[in-house]
Amino acid sequence: MVPDPPHMAILSIQSHVAYGHVGNASAVFPMQRLGVEVWPIHTVQFSNHTGYGAWRGEVFGAGLIADCVLGIEERGVLQQCEAVLSGYMGSSETGQAILDAVARVRAANPQALYACDPVIGDVGRGIFVRPGIPEFMREKAVPAADIITPNQFELAYLAGTEITSRDDLAVALSAVHAMGPQVILVTSLMLEDTPADALDLAVSTGAGTLFRLRTPKLDCNVNGAGDAIAALFLVHMLRTADPALAMQLSASSIHGLLVKTVAAGSREILTVTAQQEFVTPSRIFPVENLG
Numbered sequence: 001m002v003p004d005p006p007h008m009a010i011l012s013i014q015s016h017v018a019y020g021h022v023g024n025a026s027a028v029f030p031m032q033r034l035g036v037e038v039w040p041i042h043t044v045q046f047s048n049h050t051g052y053g054a055w056r057g058e059v060f061g062a063g064l065i066a067d068c069v070l071g072i073e074e075r076g077v078l079q080q081c082e083a084v085l086s087g088y089m090g091s092s093e094t095g096q097a098i099l100d101a102v103a104r105v106r107a108a109n110p111q112a113l114y115a116c117d118p119v120i121g122d123v124g125r126g127i128f129v130r131p132g133i134p135e136f137m138r139e140k141a142v143p144a145a146d147i148i149t150p151n152q153f154e155l156a157y158l159a160g161t162e163i164t165s166r167d168d169l170a171v172a173l174s175a176v177h178a179m180g181p182q183v184i185l186v187t188s189l190m191l192e193d194t195p196a197d198a199l200d201l202a203v204s205t206g207a208g209t210l211f212r213l214r215t216p217k218l219d220c221n222v223n224g225a226g227d228a229i230a231a232l233f234l235v236h237m238l239r240t241a242d243p244a245l246a247m248q249l250s251a252s253s254i255h256g257l258l259v260k261t262v263a264a265g266s267r268e269i270l271t272v273t274a275q276q277e278f279v280t281p282s283r284i285f286p287v288e289n290l291g
Contacts, residue, residue: 008036119137
């Protein structure tokens with residue numbers, strides 16, 4: 001009797017909240033809903049996300065990450081890890097522990113990918129992470145990653161240049177590809193040719209291919225959508241190895257999720273209620289090849 005192949009998994013190292021959906025509380029369930037085994041390691045455990053202005057809980061020490069990864073390794077299953085996913089990093093010590101985990105996973109499975117959502121800041125808000133984190137992202141995390149999912153502000157910071165036009169975008173992408181990542185998904189993109197009532201995403205590979213996807217802009221101020229799209233994009237990349245298709249599927253899912261969240265007037269994204277959007281998005285948006 002032929003044994004079943006080992007079940008592949010994604011190691012997701014992020015913050016976690018009990019109430020609401022950000023970090024692992026936003027990323028893990030969509031991946032599971034798509035049939036992926038996920039091993040979550042929480043860097044914090046809070047009652048709710050910090051956007052409320054008040055929360056309870058604690059930040060875990062960086063040693064917890066190493067200890068949990070070691071425990072997984074001791075089960076003899078680390079070679080089944082297909083990818084590591086990281087998001088917001090509360091400190092450079094936590095960031096280094098995540099990169100150490102990536103190295104340990106790659107030692108067990110050299111084909112494993114590292115997908116980094118380089119959370120640094122956003123347009124209008126500027127840098128909102130602790131001092132030292134932006135530099136850590138640019139100098140350590142991004143160069144170690146195979147896939148990164150920055151927003152427009154974060155891509156501009158990493159590249160050290162402003163982005164207002166398609167030419168600016170190409171220059172920034174080239175600069176960041178040169179740092180190491182093979183695939184870059186840019187979210188919340190607004191260029192000179194982006195209509196005021198729309199929002200763009202773009203995905204690029206080091207091979208000079210660039211694709212864009214445009215969705216209607218929603219009046220939506222919720223947290224966690226970026227964590228979810230990074231997770232979905234990673235799963236679809238692992239399954240299809242097609243960056244344009246992975247962007248199309250993940251962006252369409254998140255748009256559907258946000259449409260239902262807005263319709264419900266919810267302060268939190270409807271990760272559970274609107275879960276069918278992760279599997280079969282209500283609307284699939286076309287992808288434009290920019291060359």
